[in-house]
Amino acid sequence: MAVGPSQVLADVVDVPGGHLYYESCGSGPNTIVLVHDGLVDSSGFDELWPLLCQDFHVVRYDRRGYGKSPVAKAPYSQTDDLGAVIGAAKLDRFSLVGFSAGGGVALNYALDHPQAVDHLVLVGAQIDGFVGSAHFINRSQEAFRPILKGDIDGVAANWAKDPYLIMPGDDAAKAKALAIWKANPQNIRHLLDDPARPGPSALPRMPGLTVPTLILSGDHDIADVQAMAGAAEVLIPGSKRIVVSDSGHLLQLEQPRKTADLITEFVRTGR
Numbered sequence: 528m529a530v531g532p533s534q535v536l537a538d539v540v541d542v543p544g545g546h547l548y549y550e551s552c553g554s555g556p557n558t559i560v561l562v563h564d565g566l567v568d569s570s571g572f573d574e575l576w577p578l579l580c581q582d583f584h585v586v587r588y589d590r591r592g593y594g595k596s597p598v599a600k601a602p603y604s605q606t607d608d609l610g611a612v613i614g615a616a617k618l619d620r621f622s623l624v625g626f627s628a629g630g631g632v633a634l635n636y637a638l639d640h641p642q643a644v645d646h647l648v649l650v651g652a653q654i655d656g657f658v659g660s661a662h663f664i665n666r667s668q669e670a671f672r673p674i675l676k677g678d679i680d681g682v683a684a685n686w687a688k689d690p691y692l693i694m695p696g697d698d699a700a701k702a703k704a705l706a707i708w709k710a711n712p713q714n715i716r717h718l719l720d721d722p723a724r725p726g727p728s729a730l731p732r733m734p735g736l737t738v739p740t741l742i743l744s745g746d747h748d749i750a751d752v753q754a755m756a757g758a759a760e761v762l763i764p765g766s767k768r769i770v771v772s773d774s775g776h777l778l779q780l781e782q783p784r785k786t787a788d789l790i791t792e793f794v795r796t797g798r
Contacts, residue, residue, distance in 0.1 A: 534552060535551070536551050538550075538615065540614070540615035541611075542608055542611050543601070544599060544601045545597050545600065546597065547589065547611060548594060549589070551584065551587075552577070552584075552585055553581070553583050553585045555582045555583040557582075557622065558583060558618055558621040559585045559621065559622045559623075559624055559790070559794060560586045560587075560616075560618070560633075561575075561585065561588075561624050561625075561629075562623065562625040562629035563593065563626055564628055564629050564630075564651070565628035565629070565718070566692075566714060567777065567780070568590075568594030568595075568707065568714050569587040570710075570711070571626075571707060571777070571779050572779055574783035575779045575786060578784065582791060586613075586616050586621075590608065590629070591723070592714070592716075592718070592721055593711065594713075599721065600722075602722045602723070603722065603723060603724065604723075604726075605635075605726065606632060606639060610636065613643075618643075620643055620644075621645060622647070623636060623647050624647075624650065624790055625648070625649060625650065626650040626651060626652075626779060627652065627776060628653050630650055630652025631652055631653045631726065631729070632726070633647060633648075634649060634655075634733075634759075635726045635729060638736060645738075645739075646741070646794050646797065647740045648741045648742075648793060648794075649740065649741070649742050649759060650778055651744050651745065651776045651777075652752075652755060652756070654730070654759065655726040655728055655729045656727075656728025657751075657754075662751075663750075666689070669685070670682065670686050670689060671718070672685075674719050683704075690747070691747065691775050691776055692704075692775050693777055693780070693781060694745065694747040694773060694774055694775040694781060697775075700781045703780045704780060733762035734762050736764070737764070739766075740759070740765075741767050741789070741790075741793040742760055742763075742768040742769070743756075743769055743786070744771065745770070745773075745774030745777075745778055745782075748775055752776065753770075756768055767793075767798070771789070
C-alpha cells in the first residue's frame with residue numbers, strides 16, 4: 528500500500544465488534560506506524576506525518592472511539608487492534624512510534640513481537656504497570672470531571688489550560704487541540720466507559736527488549752511522564768532518551784518539525 532508523499536490511501540479493517548480506520552502515505556523503503564495518544568486522534572499527526580511521508584511509508588490509524596473509528600461495544604485488546612492494522616496494511620517489518628497512551632500500546636506490541644519491529648519510539652509514553660502519583664491521578668480526574676455531566680466542552684477546556692499537556696504560552700498548539708476536540712468530541716466522550724482491556728505490566732519485560740528504542744518527552748511535561756521516560760531509559764537496554772525543549776505532552780502539535788526530525792534520524796540510523 529505504498530503511495531507517493533502527496534497521496535493518502537484510506538481504508539478500514541474489521542476487528543471483533545467493530546472496525547478501525549487507517550491511512551497510509553509515502554513510498555520509502557522503510558515503514559513507520561504511528562499510534563496516537565489518549566486525547567487526540569490520528570488527525571493530531573496532520574503536520575507531523577507529511578514530513579515523515581517524504582522519506583518513509585507511513586501508516587496512522589484511529590484507535591477505537593477516536594476520529595473515524597467507532598466506539599467499542601465489548602472488551603477488546605489494543606495491541607490486537609494494532610496488529611489488525613499492521614496485517615491489513617500488509618506490513619512485515621516496521622518502526623513503531625507511539626505517543627502517550629499509544630506509546631504504551633506500541634511498547635506492549637514490541638515486547639510481544641520484537642522480530643517485526645525495526646525501531647521503537649516512545650513519545651511521552653504511559654507505561655502499563657507504572658503507578659502514577661496522587662498528583663498525576665487527581666489532575667486527570669479533575670480534568671475529566673465535567674464528563675460526568677456530559678460536558679465535553681468543559682473537559683476540552685480543562686485540558687487546553689493544563690500546564691503540562693501543552694506548554695504555557697503555546698496558543699497555536701492549544702487552538703489545534705481544541706479544533707480536534709470540537710471536530711471529534713467522541714475522542715473525549717468514549718473515555719467514560721471504554722471497555723479496553725488493560726495491558727499486562729511492561730516493567731518486568733522491558734529489560735529483555737532488544738528493539739532499538741528512542742524515548743522522547745517534552746521539558747514541560749508532568750513529572751510522572753518524565754519518571755516513566757527515565758524508567759524506560761534504565762530498563763530498556765541501549766535505549767536513548769531526549770528531552771525536547773519548549774514542549775509539553777503533545778509534541779505532535781507543539782513541535783511537529785522537531786519531532787519528525789528526531790524520528791527520521793533514529794529510524795534511518797538507529798541513533
